[in-house]
Amino acid sequence: MQTDVLLPLAGYLLLVFGLSVFAYRRRRQGNFLNDYFLGNRSMGGFVLAMTLTATYISASSFIGGPGAAYKYGLGWVLLSMIQLPAVWLSLGVLGKKFAILARRYNAVTLNDMLYARYQSRLLVWLASFSLLVAFLGAMTVQFIGGARLLETAAGIPYDTGLLIFGISIALYTAFGGFRASVLNDAMQGLVMLLGTVLLLVAVIHAAGGLHAAVGKLQQIDPKLVSPQGGDDILSLPFMASFWVLVCFGVIGLPHTAVRCIAYRDSKAVHRGIVLGTVVVAVLMLGMHLAGALGRAILPDLTIPDQVIPTLMIAVLPPFAAGIFLAAPMAAIMSTINAQLLQSSATIVKDLYLNARPEALKNEKRLTRMTSLATLVLGLLVLLAAWHPPQMIIWLNLLAFGGLEAVFLWPLVLGLYWERANAAGALSSMLTGAVSYTLLAGVDLHIAGLHPIIPSLLLSLLAFTIGNRFGKAASALPVTGPQS
Amino acid sequence: MDTRFIQAHREARWAVGLTVAYLLAWVPAAYLPDSAQGFTGLPHWFEMACLLVPLLFILFCWLMVRVVFREMPLGENDDAN
Numbered sequence: 001m002q003t004d005v006l007l008p009l010a011g012y013l014l015l016v017f018g019l020s021v022f023a024y025r026r027r028r029q030g031n032f033l034n035d036y037f038l039g040n041r042s043m044g045g046f047v048l049a050m051t052l053t054a055t056y057i058s059a060s061s062f063i064g065g066p067g068a069a070y071k072y073g074l075g076w077v078l079l080s081m082i083q084l085p086a087v088w089l090s091l092g093v094l095g096k097k098f099a100i101l102a103r104r105y106n107a108v109t110l111n112d113m114l115y116a117r118y119q120s121r122l123l124v125w126l127a128s129f130s131l132l133v134a135f136l137g138a139m140t141v142q143f144i145g146g147a148r149l150l151e152t153a154a155g156i157p158y159d160t161g162l163l164i165f166g167i168s169i170a171l172y173t174a175f176g177g178f179r180a181s182v183l184n185d186a187m188q189g190l191v192m193l194l195g196t197v198l199l200l201v202a203v204i205h206a207a208g209g210l211h212a213a214v215g216k217l218q219q220i221d222p223k224l225v226s227p228q229g230g231d232d233i234l235s236l237p238f239m240a241s242f243w244v245l246v247c248f249g250v251i252g253l254p255h256t257a258v259r260c261i262a263y264r265d266s267k268a269v270h271r272g273i274v275l276g277t278v279v280v281a282v283l284m285l286g287m288h289l290a291g292a293l294g295r296a297i298l299p300d301l302t303i304p305d306q307v308i309p310t311l312m313i314a315v316l317p318p319f320a321a322g323i324f325l326a327a328p329m330a331a332i333m334s335t336i337n338a339q340l341l342q343s344s345a346t347i348v349k350d351l352y353l354n355a356r357p358e359a360l361k362n363e364k365r366l367t368r369m370t371s372l373a374t375l376v377l378g379l380l381v382l383l384a385a386w387h388p389p390q391m392i393i394w395l396n397l398l399a400f401g402g403l404e405a406v407f408l409w410p411l412v413l414g415l416y417w418e419r420a421n422a423a424g425a426l427s428s429m430l431t432g433a434v435s436y437t438l439l440a441g442v443d444l445h446i447a448g449l450h451p452i453i454p455s456l457l458l459s460l461l462a463f464t465i466g467n468r469f470g471k472a473a474s475a476l477p478v479t480g481p482q483s
Numbered sequence: 484m485d486t487r488f489i490q491a492h493r494e495a496r497w498a499v500g501l502t503v504a505y506l507l508a509w510v511p512a513a514y515l516p517d518s519a520q521g522f523t524g525l526p527h528w529f530e531m532a533c534l535l536v537p538l539l540f541i542l543f544c545w546l547m548v549r550v551v552f553r554e555m556p557l558g559e560n561d562d563a564n
Contacts, residue, residue: 074525078528078532081532081533084540093498095494095498097492100488213524214524265556265557266554273544273548278541285537289533416495
């Protein structure tokens with residue numbers, strides 16, 4: 001049975017490599033930075049939609065989310081639907097203004113945008129630092145999630161799974177760059193979509209229809225079919241926190257923002273908004289509902305995180321299970337490669353090139369350095385994931401929250417508040433980072449709220465206060481920083 | 484100010500507005516209906532908040548993009564596109 005599961009998985013990995021080679025060869029002569037990190041701003045609407053959803057939907061929503069839905073019931077599906085507006089919100093708010101400015105400044109990374117807007121080196125350093133820390137944490141979580149998945153579903157030992165996983169991602173991101181990353185995202189998005197729909201149908205079928213499944217859940221615990229969830233976990237402050245964390249806050253995620261400067265034209269963004277929203281809806285509903293209803297089929301799993309892989313093995317024939325095991329793997333891979341790329345962009349573009357602008361002339365060296373940085377980062381994360389702590393899926397949300405606390409206000413106010421200046425943005429970033437780290441570190445929940453809410457309020461306050469002490473940035477040069 | 488920004492601001496306001504509207508529709512849909520099984524077999528509140536409301540808002544989102552959003556050049560000149 002194991003080979004049946006493994007064969008399609010191997011085929012899937014080969015396909016991923018093939019796409020990366022294709023992307024590598026498509027890379028044109030000329031502006032390396034623009035191409036490696038942005039794919040020459042060539043993304044169309046379909047690819048934009050897929051890459052955005054693929055980056056949102058990470059291990060936490062594919063493994064942790066359905067696991068939680070299994071444990072707490074249909075209420076968790078309600079929670080997951082909070083994410084529905086994420087695509088139209090982030091593409092709409094950052095939107096065309098962000099894209100127009102990015103082209104005007106010739107910006108390649110988020111930090112280019114921040115520098116062009118606030119004209120502060122210190123701010124770029126701070127941004128780079130927090131980005132690297134948060135991404136290293138988030139990527140480690142994803143690696144562990146991936147290896148665990150292979151462990152439960154295919155019986156591959158944790159270490160081996162980690163190696164397969166880590167090496168393939170580091171390689172294809174290092175050589176293919178952004179183009180490979182979004183191409184893979186598009187394919188992975190399709191795999192996820194197909195896998196989700198099939199799994200949901202198979203689960204409902206195996207449970208003997210929706211009526212029977214829900215009736216069974218009610219029998220196990222009436223709370224499982226209530227919007228409050230099992231153990232009444234889904235309280236008002238809990239729901240409110242999720243509205244901020246996975247809906248309003250996603251505007252501030254750097255790897256979302258960078259996708260907002262890489263699309264081809266306004267038609268692409270229009271299609272991306274509609275398609276992306278549909279895909280998020282189907283994936284969130286399908287995966288979580290499958291997890292929740294899975295309890296009617298397999299009532300006594302002890303580790304909820306294993307529900308999706310176990311369900312796949314239970315309700316699908318082995319070969320199909322192998323194909324759709326690729327779906328959560330796809331989700332994890334696409335999230336990591338986006339973050340990996342963002343991290344190496346930060347190192348090469350924002351730190352190295354800022355320190356030594358003359359290095360820009362040597363394209364060949366730059367190419368090698370970038371691939372090397374990506375590869376080394378990937379290996380670092382691999383090492384970090386070697387001895388994993390238990391129950392770490394929440395770490396992912398933690399890293400997300402930290403990024404939102406640091407980046408949300410400088411990004412949004414920088415775009416829409418003309419008087420925003422560097423002093424305000426710096427105090428906002430510092431306050432956000434410090435308050436979030438402290439609150440999350442001591443696990444303090446003021447009035448039951450997730451640390452993200454007080455941190456965002458504090459960093460907004462810090463922005464308005466700090467802003468009084470700074471000068472407005474001088475009129476921005478149209479030529480932009482470099483390249 | 485760049486005239487494109489006026490339109491971009493309008494679109495941003497709509498995106499935020501639609502999100503707030505979703506929040507306002509989501510709350511009553513989730514907490515007012517009871518937990519009895521509806522015709523799909525799922526509880527009434529689930530049918531409303533997880534099926535009907537999202538479906539409606541996907542439609543609204545499509546309408547918003549069609550009616551409010553406008554195509555525009557994003558580069559400074561044609562070759563910057």
